[in-house]
Amino acid sequence: xxxxxxxxxxxxxxxxxxxxxxxxxxxxxxxxxxxxxxxxxxxxxxxxxxxxxxxxxxxxxxxxxxxxxxxxxxxxxxxxxxxxxxxxxxxxxxxxxxxxxxxxxxxxxxxxxxxxxxxxxxxxxxxxxxxxxxxxxxxxxxxxxxxxxxxxxxxxxxxxxxxxxxxxxxxxxxxxxxxxxxxxxxxxxxxxxxxxxxxxxxxxxxxxxxxxxxxxxxxxxxxxxxxxxxxxxxxxxxxxxxxxxxxxxxxxxxxxxxxxxxxxxxxxxxxxxxxxxxxxxxxxxxxxxxx
Amino acid sequence: xxxxxxxxxxxxxxxxxxxxxxxxxxxxxxxxxxxxxxxxxxxxxxxxxxxxxxxxxxxxxxxxxxxxxxxxxxxxxxxxxxxxxxxxxxxxxxxxxxxxxxxxxxxxxxxxxxxxxxxxxxxxxxxxxxxxxxxxxxxxxxxxxxxxxxxxxxxxxxxxxxxxxxxxxxxxxxxxxxxxxxxxxxxxxxxxxxxxxxxxxxxxxxxxxxxxxxxxxxxxxxxxxxxxxxxxxxxxxxxxxxxxxxxxxxxxxxxxxxxxxxxxxxxxxxxxxxxxxxxxxxxxxxxxxxxxxxxxxxxxxxxxxxxxxxxxxxxxxxxxxxxxxxxxxxxxxxxxxxxxxxxxxxxxxxxxxxxxxxxxxxxxxxxxxxxxxxxxxxxxxxxxxxxxxxxxxxxxxxxxxxxx
Numbered sequence: 046x047x048x049x050x051x052x053x054x055x056x057x058x059x060x061x062x063x064x065x066x067x068x069x070x071x072x073x074x075x076x077x078x079x080x081x082x083x084x085x086x087x088x089x090x091x092x093x094x095x096x097x098x099x100x101x102x103x104x105x106x107x108x109x110x111x112x113x114x115x116x117x118x119x120x121x122x123x124x125x126x127x128x129x130x131x132x133x134x135x136x137x138x139x140x141x142x143x144x145x146x147x148x149x150x151x152x153x154x155x156x157x158x159x160x161x162x163x164x165x166x167x168x169x170x171x172x173x174x175x176x177x178x179x180x181x182x183x184x185x186x187x188x189x190x191x192x193x194x195x196x197x198x199x200x201x202x203x204x205x206x207x208x209x210x211x212x213x214x215x216x217x218x219x220x221x222x223x224x225x226x227x228x229x230x231x232x233x234x235x236x237x238x239x240x241x242x243x244x245x246x247x248x249x250x251x252x253x254x255x256x257x258x259x260x261x262x263x264x265x266x267x268x269x270x271x272x273x274x275x276x277x278x279x280x281x282x283x284x285x286x287x288x289x290x291x292x293x294x295x296x297x298x299x300x301x302x303x304x305x306x307x308x309x310x311x312x313x314x315x316x317x318x319x320x321x322x323x324x325x326x327x328x329x330x331x332x333x334x335x336x
Numbered sequence: 337x338x339x340x341x342x343x344x345x346x347x348x349x350x351x352x353x354x355x356x357x358x359x360x361x362x363x364x365x366x367x368x369x370x371x372x373x374x375x376x377x378x379x380x381x382x383x384x385x386x387x388x389x390x391x392x393x394x395x396x397x398x399x400x401x402x403x404x405x406x407x408x409x410x411x412x413x414x415x416x417x418x419x420x421x422x423x424x425x426x427x428x429x430x431x432x433x434x435x436x437x438x439x440x441x442x443x444x445x446x447x448x449x450x451x452x453x454x455x456x457x458x459x460x461x462x463x464x465x466x467x468x469x470x471x472x473x474x475x476x477x478x479x480x481x482x483x484x485x486x487x488x489x490x491x492x493x494x495x496x497x498x499x500x501x502x503x504x505x506x507x508x509x510x511x512x513x514x515x516x517x518x519x520x521x522x523x524x525x526x527x528x529x530x531x532x533x534x535x536x537x538x539x540x541x542x543x544x545x546x547x548x549x550x551x552x553x554x555x556x557x558x559x560x561x562x563x564x565x566x567x568x569x570x571x572x573x574x575x576x577x578x579x580x581x582x583x584x585x586x587x588x589x590x591x592x593x594x595x596x597x598x599x600x601x602x603x604x605x606x607x608x609x610x611x612x613x614x615x616x617x618x619x620x621x622x623x624x625x626x627x628x629x630x631x632x633x634x635x636x637x638x639x640x641x642x643x644x645x646x647x648x649x650x651x652x653x654x655x656x657x658x659x660x661x662x663x664x665x666x667x668x669x670x671x672x673x674x675x676x677x678x679x680x681x682x683x684x685x686x687x688x689x690x691x692x693x694x695x696x697x698x699x700x701x702x703x704x705x706x707x708x709x710x711x712x713x714x715x716x717x718x719x720x721x722x723x724x725x726x727x728x729x730x731x732x733x734x735x736x737x738x739x740x
Contacts, residue, residue: 048562051558055554059552059554152378161383162383162386163574172582172611174588257579261379265549300550300556301555305556309547309549
């Protein structure tokens, strides 16, 4: 029983990180109706940028976000402008190919500059912990979780308490109607893509201090992130957070109760069952399209 | 009669001289050859793949400096398999059919060697390989594969279990926890060690098998922590080897002994990741260390340091294993007086070959008979042989000191 509780705590803490990484992916889908399969690679790019900064100027990995988030935000806007905006027809299918190409490009560049060896972000508190009822909770997970809460909270404020958020949600609901009421959907799309990529930087730093990674780590990552946003409902930020927690908690508990080999399978059983009952995911919106 | 004998001798010497000239001409006219290798330069095994490449490159440099492989200048051609079992098959097909390489050397891991060996065997290539020694590698009974290490993989932890069971009864561990990747390299070692220790009276406190793509190793490590086992035996690659140790430190779990199948053998890279002070007492099975005095080992160490920098302790055992592949092929080519794959296969099935890992011979399906795999332990920020006593440079630290 004790190990199950410990696994659940760990699942919640790591689930927060995945929620942050998936939030950018679901935001981009919500606004632009494209699946950014490059999000995993952008997370890894964020981790490498933090690694380079923390190594060169001996900055704490979390503090590197002061630099990496704005840089990644601008990179996101640039990527949207150059690769996504020109897509006029068949956006959903073509965007998968283009963002996959972006992912491969990022992997290649990172491999060239950093080699393919596994690395980790180092911090003085990476092995420091405090005890609660005999279970040592690691500070690095707590810091990571708090950072995720802060950024996700900021995202909610942006979405629900600002005029830009209103424009963004309007674009998510109906792009054409938003245009008709004067929303500059191209600008909103570019900024949403930038925000999505900036969250990848934040997710990357937390992923990097808790996991070893190399340029190829994005493959495993994107498959999990896609599963999360499908379970949560494509385009739903709230859904991504809940689904991330479900995924990490169930896999961690299944790993200790059943077997690590079956852990991912248990999550996918939940995913399939949810999709049978709610094809739109936990918080997704059912959309009828006229053919 | 005397004149006739002189005539015969003169004729013979002319023939012999002609033969000698022909041999020299043959050696001089031997064209350059390419040796193809699929390496994991990205993906899960990229650290090991890079270390193998260093060993292969150094061997190619050395053999070319000596005039080539039986007179043939050697060029290495590497193709990245991204640690993928599908890509490694494509790579060897391409190397053989498209690039027409003269020889092929092996990739990293049993996982990749198994599918790769089916391809190379189909085309009749000799397949000397440095890192595929799991039992499944030999299950097909291929005649063309040669695992160039001092023992088969499943025996890697036998020395460790012998050492544990030979401890005085008061010190001998009572419980052991096991966790291993479901990998043909790691799991057979751990399973065999588990069987031997159980037979020796050591109770299994925990046993977990996990897939390499497990999202988080922390939960698995927590199970080991909760088992409170006296000793921990882990079937790891480097990333999970580091992750397990970090969780043990976080949870203030101090078993009397820890051994990991891979990770601690990666020298400075491993020490940097877990912290040099935290390496103290951690063990790893290995057939080679930088202070080995086996055939050519010290020269290999000097050349590695000169070529790649760092210190002797930074050299990965993977590099030594790759270099050994080249040494074995060089000696087999000389023995067969040929670099034809068929001749190399025949030559490698008999005799003993000197390598930086010690003398190695092969049975009919390529399993090695060498000096065995020893136990290395991190002591004072460097890894040293500690068991068996015949090769030990220091006494094993037991119990392992607490985390710093």
